[in-house]
Amino acid sequence: SQTIHQWPATLVQPVGSPLSLECTVEGTSNPNLYWYRQAAGRGLQLLFYSVGIGQISSEVPQNLSASRPQDRQFILSSKKLLLSDSGFYLCAWSVAGANTGELFFGEGSRLTVL
Amino acid sequence: GENVEQHPSTLSVQEGDSAVIKCTYSDSASNYFPWYKQELGKGPQLIIDIRSNVGEKKDQRIAVTLNKTAKHFSLHITETQPEDSAVYFCAASKSTYKYIFGTGTRLKVLA
Numbered sequence: 001s002q003t004i005h006q007w008p009a010t011l012v013q014p015v016g017s018p019l020s021l022e023c024t025v026e027g028t029s030n031p032n033l034y035w036y037r038q039a040a041g042r043g044l045q046l047l048f049y050s051v052g053i054g055q056i057s058s059e060v061p062q063n064l065s066a067s068r069p070q071d072r073q074f075i076l077s078s079k080k081l082l083l084s085d086s087g088f089y090l091c092a093w094s095v096a097g098a099n100t101g102e103l104f105f106g107e108g109s110r111l112t113v114l
Numbered sequence: 115g116e117n118v119e120q121h122p123s124t125l126s127v128q129e130g131d132s133a134v135i136k137c138t139y140s141d142s143a144s145n146y147f148p149w150y151k152q153e154l155g156k157g158p159q160l161i162i163d164i165r166s167n168v169g170e171k172k173d174q175r176i177a178v179t180l181n182k183t184a185k186h187f188s189l190h191i192t193e194t195q196p197e198d199s200a201v202y203f204c205a206a207s208k209s210t211y212k213y214i215f216g217t218g219t220r221l222k223v224l225a
Binding site for chain 2: 045046090101107
């Protein structure tokens with residue numbers, strides 16, 4: 001069966017510090033991968049998606065970046081965090097090639113920037 | 115731009131009563147409408163979905179209805195139980211890469 005792992009689960013970082021959130025998927029090949037952010041009282045905002053290794057599409061211009069160094073690994077990074085980067089970050093995957101279909105979410109990473 | 119409006123933002127019901135959450139979407143090209151349930155501190159999980167060629171779909175106590183003309187879709191939960199308490203998100207999509215989510219409804223089922 002397929003599983004998705006995301007870490008760390010929580011982190012508190014000072015403004016201006018770097019960020020690295022990691023996500024891996026097991027049990028499937030060539031998944032579509034996503035990073036979403038969930039701010040308090042708001043919906044899920046798509047940040048990045050990837051359809052293959054090294055292929056990253058950005059939906060929202062900001063100081064975050066994403067990378068996909070391996071087929072089932074997706075990393076969210078920042079060189080210098082802002083207060084506004086605080087939120088709940090969710091990694092997700094979906095079956096490649098499906099026009100629409102289920103998103104499978106990880107457990108999330110809660111980031112607090114102080 | 116494309117958006118999905120979701121109402122209400124909070125909903126409290128007595129155990130055993132029904133709950134209804136409504137969403138309206140703007141992009142008439144949307145053809146897939148999933149509903150996700152998010153429990154505290156966890157990622158959302160799909161509970162039911164509907165495609166644009168279907169008007170209604172049921173799965174035990176959960177049903178979704180779609181009105182393409184009005185661009186409305188709704189989630190219906192009957193015989194609510196305490197474990198139904200969670201945040202529910204609707205979404206509209208015309209592509210796997212572009213889900214537009216609503217802002218969520220916090221459902222509380224009172225025992």
